[in-house]
Amino acid sequence: MKEHYKGSLIIALVTAVGLLFLIASPAYAMHIAEGILPANWAALWYVVAFVFVIPGTYLIRRKTRDVKGLMPLLGLTGAAIFLISVFPVPVPVTGSSSHPSGTPLGAILVGPFISTVLGAIALLIQALFLAHGGISTWGANIMSMAVVGSFVGFGAFVLFWRLQAPIFVAAFAAGLLGDWATYATTSFELASALHGTGSLWGMFGAIALAFAPTQLPLGILEGLFTGGVVSIVYQRRPELLSRVIPYVFRAAPAASKEGS
Amino acid sequence: MRNIPRLVAMGTLALIIVAAVAGWIFLAEDAPRGDEAWGGVDVNVIQKYAADAGRVARTPIINTDQGDLLLFVFTISGAVGGFVVSYCWRKLIGEKDTVKSDCPLRQGEREQP
Incomplete structure (x- = not known):
């Protein structure tokens, strides 16, 4: 088999396994469902989320004009975020299911602002057609999964x-910390809206602790x-990464190239 | 000495992973569980705490969560998403031999046909 077909084969297999999981248990999500947040909190998270979405939209327009061949990378990243963020994974020992975010990966491939926009689009499709999340809670879900997942993941990647x-290792840290940060933000969004007369941080801790085993x-x-x-993208097409976020990859440390 | 930052980074990450695995096993017994096995955290955590605070999830605007309709929508969206990922991956990675590299990181390192 020619080497350049191996990547496609891996993706096809991953997609097939993903479909099997989706068929087995379709309705489990991490997103905040329609109606969970009071209207004032839902509106606040819309405003905060769009502070990040609007510059991201502008960046997409500029980058697609300036960077040749960006559209397939945007398509790949957007579809990957969509699939990963509706991919329910049963967690052994805990006995429950949840799913990853996908936005840390997107942030490394296309930058955190563009990843935020792609995450927002994925969340909108899920809210409209897959009963995942909701239109009223779209802003809150953008904030936790798209904004925080992207920026924390990207920050962790750059740091490492x-x-x-x-x-x-750098990308592993991005995925790990981006995922956890997403759920920490969801916990904060719920706690801030629902703590009532109780302690905000007490409720935040309780929700975060409930998320933790999964x-x-x-x-x-x-x-x-x-x-x-x-790692695969870096080894086979490193220019994809350096074109979109050059200020990170032009400063590639020598030790990292050796270790990759 | 040049490898100290690298060792610190990897050591920190290793400690985080060990703590995470320990936390997973330690906390698993107390994980909130719903009526169904392998229930999602949206029901077991989000909707549980929301219900305690008097908030109940509303029916989605377009309610596909009816019978096998949701299975159908998931299958279609998974298939379309999988097709897009595969197609773009092939365009970006599979056809790399036809693309001349101008990468500042590895110029000249990759094999050209």
């Missing part, structure tokens, strides 16, 4: 990359997946 970690191992899984995909 600057510390001369191998590319796999999300701790899932973060590791997201880290492994993110590390694997970014």
Whole structure:
């Protein structure tokens, strides 16, 4: 088999396995469902989320004009975020299911602002057609999964990359911390809207602790997946990464290239 | 000495992973469980805490969660998403031999046909 078909085969197999999981248990999501948040909180998260979405939209327009051949990368990243964020993974020992975010991977491939826009589009499709999330809670879900997942993942990647970690390790850290940060933000959004007369941080801690048994191992899984995909892209088409976010990859430490 | 930042980064990450695995096993017994096995955290965590605060999830605007309709929509969206990922991956990675690299990181390192 020719080498350049191997990547396509891997993606096809991953997609097929993903479909099997989706068929087995379709309705489990991490997103905040329609009607959970009061209207004032839902509106607040819309405003905060669009502070990030609007510059991201502008960046997409500018980058697609300036960077040749960006559209397939945007298509790949957007579809990957959509699939990953509706991919329910049953967690052994805990006995529950949840799914990764996909936005840390997107942030490494196309940058955090563009990844935010792609995450927002994925969340909108899920809210409209897949009964995942909701239109009223779209802003809150954008904030947790698209904004925080992208920016924390990207920040972790840059930090570990600057510390001369191998590319796999830097991307692993991005996936791991981006995933956990997403759920921490969801916990904060719920706690801030629903704590009533009780303690905000007490409720935040309780919700985060309830997420932890499912999300701790899932973060590791997201880290492994993110590390694997970014390593393959870096080894086979490193110019894809350096074109979109050049200020990170032009400063590639020598040790990282050796370790990748 | 040049590898100290790298060792610190990888050591920190290793500690985080060990703590995460320990936390997973330690907390698993107390994980909130719903009526169904392998229930999602949206029901077991989000909707549980929302219900305690008097908020109940509303029916989605377009309610596909009816019978096998949701299975159909998931299958279609998974298939379309999988097709897009595969097609774009092939355009980007599979056809790499036809693309001349101008990468500042690895110029000249990759094999050209």
